[in-house]
Amino acid sequence: MLTYSVMMFLTTALIILLSIAIYKGKTNLIHSYHQTKVTDKSAYGKAFGKALLGVAMAPLFSGIVGLLGDSEVIAIIAGAVLVIGIGIGIGFIVGVQKKYNKGIF
Template structure:
């Protein structure tokens, strides 16, 4: 039960932050060195894609908690790994495209 509550709470936090980054274009939620080289004209696309990647990770966390609670197996963690890697790959690709690199 603790895992379910923790994973849902963390997932909701990631979804909320992703929504703020994407919809509200609140780029300051991302560490400043990650967006220092992003051109002003690209900030909307950058925040949209970074926010979506964060939301994907949050969805993976929620699904992990639910699957592990229902099935009592490690299948939820497989789901988490897939969504986490998917979100990270998206973030790395966005960083490389709009910031010229990871840092």
């Protein structure tokens, strides 16, 4: 599970760097059709960056759980934490999209 944890921590670092860049205004990192109706790009970038940070927490917590042991139960819990966390993070992103883009697409 150590390899899994290291992979999750590296994934977390990558997503955090991406969310910070978007938060600071690089909304061009988000596909253009996701921002067709966005009028306030600055507020959209900050909200999207925060939501993406929520997505980054999923592999972080999953990696931490992976460090707790090497059993099958720990592996299942780590996988569940990852899936549930990504689901919650995507929910945050959908909320940002509905608020600023007046729809998901």
